[in-house]
Amino acid sequence: MEATTAAKRTFQIRSDTLQRFLAFGGLIILIIVFSLASPYFLTSENMGGILLATAVNGVLALGVTFVIINGGIDLSVGTVMTFSAVMTAQVMIVWQQPVLVGIAAGLLTGALCGTLNGLMVTKMKIPPFVATLGMLYITKGLSLVVAQLKPIYFNDAPIFNQVAMSSVLGSIVPALDPVKNVVLVFFVAALVAAFILGKTVLGRYTFALGSNTEATRLSGVNVDRWQTAVFMLCGLFAGLAGVVIASRLNSAQPALGAGYELDAIAAAVIGGTSLSGGEGSILGTIIGALFIATLANGLRVLGVQQEWQIVVTGTVLVLAVFLDRFLKQRSR
Amino acid sequence: MDDVLVVMEGIEKSFPGVHALSQAKFELRPGEVHALVGENGAGKSTLMKVLAGVYSKDAGRILYKGKEVEIHNPRAAQQLGISMIHQELNLMPHLTVAQNMFIGREPRQGLKFMLDEKAINAQAEEVFAMMRLNIDPRVKVRDLTVAKQQMVEIAKALSFNSEVLIMDEPTAALTDTEIDELFRIIRDLRAKGVGVVHISHRLEELKLISDRITVMRDGKYIDTVKTLDAPIDQIISMMVGRTIFESTPEVPENPSEEVVLEVKHLNRGNVIKDVNFQLKKGEILGFSGLVGAGRTEVARAVFGADPIDSGDIFVNGSKVHIGSPSDAVKHGIGYLSEDRKRYGLALGMDVEENVVLASFKKFLGAFGRVNRSKLRATAEQYVKVLAIKTPSLQQKVRNLSGGNQQKVIIGKWLTADTNILIFDEPTRGIDVGAKSEIYHLLNNLAQQGKSIIMISSELPEILRMSHRVVVMCEGRITGELSIAEATQEKIMQYATQRGEVLLVDEPAPTSTPSGDA
Numbered sequence: 001m002e003a004t005t006a007a008k009r010t011f012q013i014r015s016d017t018l019q020r021f022l023a024f025g026g027l028i029i030l031i032i033v034f035s036l037a038s039p040y041f042l043t044s045e046n047m048g049g050i051l052l053a054t055a056v057n058g059v060l061a062l063g064v065t066f067v068i069i070n071g072g073i074d075l076s077v078g079t080v081m082t083f084s085a086v087m088t089a090q091v092m093i094v095w096q097q098p099v100l101v102g103i104a105a106g107l108l109t110g111a112l113c114g115t116l117n118g119l120m121v122t123k124m125k126i127p128p129f130v131a132t133l134g135m136l137y138i139t140k141g142l143s144l145v146v147a148q149l150k151p152i153y154f155n156d157a158p159i160f161n162q163v164a165m166s167s168v169l170g171s172i173v174p175a176l177d178p179v180k181n182v183v184l185v186f187f188v189a190a191l192v193a194a195f196i197l198g199k200t201v202l203g204r205y206t207f208a209l210g211s212n213t214e215a216t217r218l219s220g221v222n223v224d225r226w227q228t229a230v231f232m233l234c235g236l237f238a239g240l241a242g243v244v245i246a247s248r249l250n251s252a253q254p255a256l257g258a259g260y261e262l263d264a265i266a267a268a269v270i271g272g273t274s275l276s277g278g279e280g281s282i283l284g285t286i287i288g289a290l291f292i293a294t295l296a297n298g299l300r301v302l303g304v305q306q307e308w309q310i311v312v313t314g315t316v317l318v319l320a321v322f323l324d325r326f327l328k329q330r331s332r
Numbered sequence: 333m334d335d336v337l338v339v340m341e342g343i344e345k346s347f348p349g350v351h352a353l354s355q356a357k358f359e360l361r362p363g364e365v366h367a368l369v370g371e372n373g374a375g376k377s378t379l380m381k382v383l384a385g386v387y388s389k390d391a392g393r394i395l396y397k398g399k400e401v402e403i404h405n406p407r408a409a410q411q412l413g414i415s416m417i418h419q420e421l422n423l424m425p426h427l428t429v430a431q432n433m434f435i436g437r438e439p440r441q442g443l444k445f446m447l448d449e450k451a452i453n454a455q456a457e458e459v460f461a462m463m464r465l466n467i468d469p470r471v472k473v474r475d476l477t478v479a480k481q482q483m484v485e486i487a488k489a490l491s492f493n494s495e496v497l498i499m500d501e502p503t504a505a506l507t508d509t510e511i512d513e514l515f516r517i518i519r520d521l522r523a524k525g526v527g528v529v530h531i532s533h534r535l536e537e538l539k540l541i542s543d544r545i546t547v548m549r550d551g552k553y554i555d556t557v558k559t560l561d562a563p564i565d566q567i568i569s570m571m572v573g574r575t576i577f578e579s580t581p582e583v584p585e586n587p588s589e590e591v592v593l594e595v596k597h598l599n600r601g602n603v604i605k606d607v608n609f610q611l612k613k614g615e616i617l618g619f620s621g622l623v624g625a626g627r628t629e630v631a632r633a634v635f636g637a638d639p640i641d642s643g644d645i646f647v648n649g650s651k652v653h654i655g656s657p658s659d660a661v662k663h664g665i666g667y668l669s670e671d672r673k674r675y676g677l678a679l680g681m682d683v684e685e686n687v688v689l690a691s692f693k694k695f696l697g698a699f700g701r702v703n704r705s706k707l708r709a710t711a712e713q714y715v716k717v718l719a720i721k722t723p724s725l726q727q728k729v730r731n732l733s734g735g736n737q738q739k740v741i742i743g744k745w746l747t748a749d750t751n752i753l754i755f756d757e758p759t760r761g762i763d764v765g766a767k768s769e770i771y772h773l774l775n776n777l778a779q780q781g782k783s784i785i786m787i788s789s790e791l792p793e794i795l796r797m798s799h800r801v802v803v804m805c806e807g808r809i810t811g812e813l814s815i816a817e818a819t820q821e822k823i824m825q826y827a828t829q830r831g832e833v834l835l836v837d838e839p840a841p842t843s844t845p846s847g848d849a
Contacts, residue, residue, distance in 0.1 A: 200445045201438060204427075208435055211424035218386065218422050219488075220407030221436040278426035 022323065023271055023287045027294060034298035041301050048178025050290070050297045055186040056081075056245045058289035060260060061267035062193040063114075063237030065285045068268055069197075070230045071210035071277030072128035076117060076135035077238040078260030082253070083139040084109040084242025089152035089252035092160065099160050106243040107236060113139060114235015118228030140258065147254035154250050164247030182244055189240060194282040196233070206230055210277030266313070267292055270320045291316075336398070337362045337527040338383065338414075338496060343392035345378055345551075352378045353551045356392075360496065360527040365518060367542035367559070368531045370571055371790070375551040376531045377419060380498045384416035385409035407436075413495035417485045417502055419531075425474035430456035432473055433488040459487045463517050478624055479506050486514065490521075497521065498529040503537060508828075515541050534824075535564050547571055588613045591649070592783045593665070593752050595634060598643030603629045605807040607643070611752065611783050616774060618798030619787040621827045626807040627787045628670060631754045635667040636660045647752070661690060663752075666745030668738070670757035670787070676741045677729050684711040684725040686740050691748040714743035718773065735766025742773065753777065754785045759793065771797060791820045803827050 035042040060077045067074045087109040092102030113135060120131035154160045168184060170177030197203035205226040208216045217223045241260075246252045269275065270291055271284030295316060299309045338360040345353040353375045360366050368376045381387045383394065385403040393400055396412055403409050409416070423432050430452045431438075439455065441448035456469035465483055473481060482502065489497055503511045518528055518541060532538055538545060538559065545562060547554040547570040554570050593611040598604055603626050611617050619627045632638045634645060636654040645652055647663045654660050660667070669675035678686055688695055688707050695707045711725050718739040722732055729740055738758060745753055758774070759767045774797060778784055788794050794801055801818045803811040803826035811826030 199447055199449075201440075201447060202445065204431065204435070204438060204447060207426055208424045208431075211426040212422070215422035215424055216435060218406050218418070219435045220405070220410050222407075278424070 022327070023284060023291060023320070026320070027287055027291050030291065030294050030298060034294070034301065037298075038301045041298060044175070044178050046297065046301065048180070048183075050293050051178075051183040051186075052180055052248075053297060054289050054293040055180075055182040056241050056248070057260065057263045057267060057292065058186045058286065059189050059237055059241040059244060060264035061271075061285045061289050062189055062282065063234035064261070064264045065193070065268045065271075065273050065280055065282060066197065066206055066230050067128070067234045068265070068273050068275060069210045069277060069280040070206045070227065071213065072121065072227075072231070073265070073275070074114075074117065074132045074231065074234050075129065075261050076113065076132040076139060077234065077241075077264055078257040078262075079136050079139040079143065080110055080113040080235055080238040081242040081245060081260060082257030083113065083143045083146075084239040085246035085252040085256075086143045086147045086152065086242075086254050088243055088246050089154065090146055092157050093152055093154060096156075099157055099163070102157075102160070103163075103243050106246070107239040110239015110242060111232050111236040114232040114238065115228060117235065118231030121231065122224035122227050136258075136261070143254040143257070147252060149254065151254065152252045154246070154252075160247055161250040164244055165250075180248075182248055185240070185244055189237065190282055190286050193237070197282055202226065202229055202233070207278060210279075212278075263292060266317050270317060272324060335361055337396070339395040340379070340383060341392060343379060343382060343394075344390040345375075345382060345387060346390060351551060353382070353389075355552060356548065357553045358383075358546060359556070360529060362495070362527050363522055363525045364543040365522055365528045365530055365541055367538040367545045368529055368548065369533070369535070369538065369545060369567060370548035370554075371792075374548040374571070376548055377500050378551075379548070380416060380500060380529060380531065383409070383496075384414055384498055386416070410492055410494075413493070414498070415489040415492045415494040415496070416498040417489050417500060419500040421478070421481050421485060423473045423481055423484065426472065428470050428472055429467055429476070429484050430469035432484060433459070433469075433491055455491070456487070459491045463487060463490065463513075465513070479510055482506060483510070483514075486517070490517070494526065496527045496529070498531070500531045501533070502530070503532060503534065511537070535567060539564065592647065593634075594646040594649075595630075596644045596646070598630065598633060598645075599641045600629065600633055600638065601641065603807050604633060604640070607804075607807075607809055609802055609809065609812070611785060613783055614778050614781050615799045616778050616784045616786055616797050618794040618801040619785060619804065620789075620791065620794045620801055620823050621804035623789060625804040625827065627804050628756055629807070630804070631667060631756055631785065631787060634660070635665060635754060637667070661748055661750070664750050665752045665754070666690070666748060666750035667754045668741050668745070668756060668758065670760055672734070672737055672741060677737060679730040680728060682726045682728055683715065683720065683722050683732075683740055684708060686729050687711040687714055687743045687747055690744050694747075710747055711743075714746060718743050719769070733766065735769060738766075738770060739773070742777075750782075752783050752785070754787070756787045757789065758786060759788075759790070791823060794818075794823065795820070 040046060060081060064074055064077055084106040088102045088106035091097045091105040092099060097105075117128075117132050117135050120126045120134070121128050124131075126134075164182045164185070165180050167177050167180050169179050197206065205216070205221060208221070209223060209227060209230075213223060245256075267288035268280065268285045269288070271281070271286070271288030273280030273284060292313060295313060296309055299312060300306070304312070336359060338358070340356070340358040343353050343356040356375060356379050358368070358379060368380065370376050378387065382389045383403065385406045385408050388404060394403065395401070396414075401412065403412070403414070424435065427435070433456050434452050439448040439451035440446055441451070453469045460467050460469070463483075463486075465487070467476070467480060467483065467487075473484060476484065486499070486502065502514060506514065518530070521528060530538065530542055542559045544556055545559055545567060546556040547567060549571060557567075590613040591610045592613050595607060595609050598607040607630055609617070619630070621627050629638065633640045634654070636656045636659050645654055647665070652659075652663050654663065654665075657667070678689060681689075684707065688711065695703050695710075697703045708725065714720070715722065715725065720732075720736050720739045720743065722736060729737060732740065742753075755774070759770055774784060774786065786794070786797055788797075795815070795818060798818075799815055801813045801815065801823060802809055803813070803823055805827055811822075813822060
């Protein structure tokens, strides 16, 4: 008896971690191939660039991971991010409020949009795909309305750009100067996300709802409330991404944002999050986000045209999911 | 009145098209095991789901410990101390055993929102120790056998310290040792003053464990008797009433000896193990067995809906390759799913469209133009032949009753020139009146030379309809009976014949309390 359960458990560990190794191994192979192909690739400057490129998409992907594990989808994160950036600028520049108030406004905007998504799904019974598609259009439009079709620059609040683009790590260890604060924000956010997903009630219900909603309901869990909370959390991460991108670009670009949601979903999926719900991890999503950024960067370093980079990303996405399916089926 | 835990009276509940409960009543005392019996569709589960807050009642009242209560949701029931273990497992497969048991009331540590994973596992271990079960609380539920999953459900209900524990067919998927184990736990609970409601089809089992038995039929209360005073025969006659005995079994004339379908050494993972059978022309072959025995899986495999690992299928004597449902249709095989709404019908389309759905090609004229008049004539013909009650051919199938929906599906397969029809639970969720119509239809089809496989979990249905009965258990065919020799007892015996099967495949997992392994 003991032998069978023990054997089963080792097998269990294998099939679960296999997936993460897959994405991680893929990332390593990618780095090796590119560094062999171009001496420039492994420079600290370029590595810093990859991390920088990962950060915004990574923060978005963290939130999306929750929604997908929960069994839903959020198509609005890209434009919610933009709207949050615009609201930050509106509060900080147009209304002349302090930097911290502006940041809070951005976060709040994201959380609010997420909550509305959640209420549309739980109370109005609109499928997540449609509800968040609606939110995509709404926030896209609102961004343009509030910003009056023009970018808002943060020239009146020069500290704000420092928030993202200076390097706290670099001031301590000069060698780490290419690692900008944006990257730090991403990794802190990831730690928080991993904590929420693994150690808190919200994380537990995120998995439970994605695994079997009806069983969770019959267990007496207030399904609507927690599902709304998951969407709110996703919105909050989108808000954070909005603040981060505004700081990084030193401006709120109201026309930006469309397409970001797809990159975020792609990062989560490459990282092993199952679109049918109940499965996924923050570590996987981090690796997924790094993978996408590394691929894009490496192809650029090699001089591959941008349009072909997109084709390659799509191919890799499909292959990653296929390989994941294939290995899982075999291990059953 | 003091020693009554629950009183339900005058309970009414209707679902669209079905009057599920009418003036139903029930009473439960502390420290008793009260069995609730009745045929499928008698309303046992519905009544108990009302008590457990899953359904809200249309009328009637519930007294709990003498006070009238309204139970609006499962949580309210749990807070009163009423837990229910549902027939279909209600677990989150991606979560661990302990996480499943304590979902919604996880122990916290420090801050209120933080989970205490150690405490959760320790508490789960305590419950298992009390049940003398050897299950690791850290294992994910999807990696357990169905029997173990069932035990997790029971452990979950026990962990609520419930005063009322409702179990809906808890033994259906358990082995004999596991059933003994369960009964031991039930007796412990009874000694502690818990009121246990036990819904089951296995009457011998109820004799062993219950104190009183309440019988329901067609959503109505029939009687409550003391178990000791009631012989099984008496309970059965209360369950079935007069209706069944009135209609003598309508087994049609013996079919010819011509074999139209033969399946040899069919295997698929753990769910189908070396299945062999033959189907003759004009025959109704009953497939019996407990839920999860693999009958539906065999049907889906033969129909090409699921891939098989190995095995051969012969139609009319020649070997065929069936890799997809469209292959099966080409060879004249039709499958009528147990879940009509999900797999059998395009609910939002009308009767006419559904009837021709599987054979649309036949109605295409030159250049792919649809021959509408031919299509209409065919649909009209089947509505008439099958006596489908619909206001028009343009009625959306969603708005038809269950029995008429079933007929539309039959019409669909007949239009496709299907000669082999696989019916999976053909009368599930269908009113009693419509049932006999469906039976009639099946008999007619068989007489016209169609060959039918009928999967059914209702033994009277199997005995009434089949020429031959094949019984499955855990993916294997464990017995085959001609209708002359088939009885409920013999079928049940084959349906629970799993001991040796387990011994061969998994040496240990049935022996549960193996100490401190």
